[in-house]
Amino acid sequence: MTTTHRSPALVADSVEAAVEALRERGLRASAARRLVLEALFGAEGPLSAERLAEGLEGRLPRSDLASVYRNLETLEEVGLVRHVHLGHGPGLYALAAPEHEYLVCESCHAVRSVAKEELDEIRGQVLERFGFEARFTHFPLVGLCPDCIEESRDHEGGPNAHP
Amino acid sequence: MTTTHRSPALVADSVEAAVEALRERGLRASAARRLVLEALFGAEGPLSAERLAEGLEGRLPRSDLASVYRNLETLEEVGLVRHVHLGHGPGLYALAAPEHEYLVCESCHAVRSVAKEELDEIRGQVLERFGFEARFTHFPLVGLCPDCIEESRDHEGGPNAHP
DNA sequence: ACGTAATTGCGAGTCGTTCGCAAAAACTAG
DNA sequence: CTAGTTTTTGCGAACGACTCGCAATTACGT
Numbered sequence: 160m161t162t163t164h165r166s167p168a169l170v171a172d173s174v175e176a177a178v179e180a181l182r183e184r185g186l187r188a189s190a191a192r193r194l195v196l197e198a199l200f201g202a203e204g205p206l207s208a209e210r211l212a213e214g215l216e217g218r219l220p221r222s223d224l225a226s227v228y229r230n231l232e233t234l235e236e237v238g239l240v241r242h243v244h245l246g247h248g249p250g251l252y253a254l255a256a257p258e259h260e261y262l263v264c265e266s267c268h269a270v271r272s273v274a275k276e277e278l279d280e281i282r283g284q285v286l287e288r289f290g291f292e293a294r295f296t297h298f299p300l301v302g303l304c305p306d307c308i309e310e311s312r313d314h315e316g317g318p319n320a321h322p
Numbered sequence: 323m324t325t326t327h328r329s330p331a332l333v334a335d336s337v338e339a340a341v342e343a344l345r346e347r348g349l350r351a352s353a354a355r356r357l358v359l360e361a362l363f364g365a366e367g368p369l370s371a372e373r374l375a376e377g378l379e380g381r382l383p384r385s386d387l388a389s390v391y392r393n394l395e396t397l398e399e400v401g402l403v404r405h406v407h408l409g410h411g412p413g414l415y416a417l418a419a420p421e422h423e424y425l426v427c428e429s430c431h432a433v434r435s436v437a438k439e440e441l442d443e444i445r446g447q448v449l450e451r452f453g454f455e456a457r458f459t460h461f462p463l464v465g466l467c468p469d470c471i472e473e474s475r476d477h478e479g480g481p482n483a484h485p
Numbered sequence: 486a487c488g489t490a491a492t493t494g495c496g497a498g499t500c501g502t503t504c505g506c507a508a509a510a511a512c513t514a515g
Numbered sequence: 516c517t518a519g520t521t522t523t524t525g526c527g528a529a530c531g532a533c534t535c536g537c538a539a540t541t542a543c544g545t
Contacts, residue, residue, distance in 0.1 A: 187511050189523055209501080223525050228502065230523090246461070249501055262454050265461075277451070284444050289434070290468035291425050298409070298428075301461040305453035350491055350542050372532080386494050391533065393492090412532060 165297075168255040169238035174200055177239050184237060191222050195230050196239075204270075205243055205251030244298055245270055261299035266307040270299075328460075331418040332401035337363055340402050347400060354389050357382060358397070367433075368406055368414030407461055408433055424462035429470040433462070 171177035174196045178188045186192075198211050198219055206215075208228050214221035231252050234240035242252045245263050258275040278295060285293045293300075303311065334340040337359045341351045349355075361374050361382055369378075371391050377384035394415050397403035405413045408426050421438040441458060448456045456463075466474065 182512095185522095187522055189510070191524065207501090224501095225503075225526080226524055262452060264454070265457060271452070271454075273452070281444060281447050281451070284447060285463070285465070288440070288444070289425060289436070290471070291427070291434075291463070291465045292471050293463055293465040294428060295464070298461065298464040300448070300454070300456055300463070301458070302448070302454040302456040308453070308455050345543095348491090352492055352542070354493065370532090387532095388495080388534075389493055 166236055166238045168241070168258070170255050170257065171239055177234075180237060180239060186233065186237070191226050192230050192234075194219060194222055195227055195234070199240065199252065199254045202253065204272075205245075205253040207249040207251055209249060211252070241296065243296065246299075246301070258296065260295035262295070262304075263299040263301050264304035264307055265301050266303055266311075269304045269306070271304070329399055329401045331404070331421070333418055333420065334402055340397075343400060343402060349396065349400070354385050355393050355397075357385055358390055358393050359402075362403065362415065362417045365416065367435075368408075368416040370412040370414055372412060374415070404459065406459065409462075409464070421459065423458035425458070425467075426462040426464050427467035427470055428464050429466055429474075432467045432469070434467070 169180055171180055174193060177196050177200075178193065181188060181192070195211055198206065198215055201215075201218075208224060208231060210216075211231075212222055212224040212227040231240055231242070235242065235252075239255055240252055241255050242250045243261055244250050245261060246265070246268060259272050260275055260278055262271045262273065263269070275296075278293070278300075282293045285291055332343055334343055337356060340359050340363075341356065344351055344355070358374055361369065361378055364378075364381075371387060371394060373379075374394075375385055375387040375390040394403055394405070398405065398415075402418055403415055404418050405415045406424055407413050408424060409428070409431060422435045423438055423441055425434045425436065426432070438459075441456070441463075445456050448454055
């Protein structure tokens with residue numbers, strides 16, 4: 160997770176296609192490499208390196224954690240993989256996919272992922288007001304989710320508010 | 323930095339006022355405690371626990387890192403202190419102040435802090451679209467700052483774009 | 486000044502991640 | 516297929532940012 164300059168995303172649609180992309184850059188298709196690729200292709204959401212190394216609860220052979228990290232890093236350099244930091248806890252990795260961004264609830268840690276375009280209007284506002292181009296792909300937009308807003312409304316002040 | 327439920331901010335305007343607030347809660351005004359308070363009152367921006375413990379490059383006596391963390395935690399529970407996670411690197415602590423939020427550049431790591439109200443319109447948009455109440459106080463809004471937008475525009479494609 | 490609970494300082498431990506390095510693959514050339 | 520060259524692996528150790536246990540202090544109420 161070294162702060163490497165973000166390379167353009169490279170969306171592969173199969174392990175073999177990804178391996179091909181690696182070969183084109185003079186990288187080798189080692190077993191360990193294929194393994195993390197397979198895991199990511201079979202995954203629902205983003206995964207921690209730890210879980211990858213552990214073989215996804217037995218669904219794949221386990222491998223060395225340091226190697227998993229190294230492979231994730233090189234796959235990320237190639238553009239095949241991206242990672243997010245959803246709050247505390249380990250970084251989470253996923254295949255590069257048509258861009259989406261994350262919203263995370265600070266209170267219950269619920270994660271919602273939305274298509275990039277859904278945030279474009281907000282991005283426009285931020286750009287206009289601050290000159291910043293907001294990106295919620297690597298670090299999410301953090302806040303309170305609907306449920307937790309409601310919950311905090313319930314508790315706020317409690318029975319003795321404004322006595 | 324345990325995930326403690328955020329207590330309401332308590333803005334003190336001097337070390338003594340802060341100490342008073344501690345006393346009211348049955349907490350003691352130890353030397354170590356005063357020290358971090360003094361450091362924070364004299365600080366420009368948010369500081370890491372490490373820097374606090376090291377005595378701010380000799381401007382204050384150095385103290386024990388674990389105690390600094392514990393004190394920051396209790397001060398935060400009281401509401402006198404807040405911390406932010408500006409990207410990778412350690413959490414940064416500051417006195418609770420009239421609310422402001424952070425924008426951080428993912429590329430050059432520049433930090434801009436803005437008054438809460440400046441983000442209210444954007445917050446409104448996010449709430450409307452996603453039901454999330456965005457908060458950029460604990461985790462910042464991450465993106466590209468004006469300079470880095472321009473820089474990326476310059477390099478994009480380069481001399482051989484669309485050959 | 487005394488007793489007692491809050492705090493400190495220290496060392497050790499944890500979690501997430503990175504590094505060094507020799508041994509083991511992978512690709513390439515012959 | 517065999518060697519040679521380079522990449523990659525697997526292991527253990529190290530690192531940064533914290534957190535914890537615990538005996539020794541210290542702050543405060545009386």
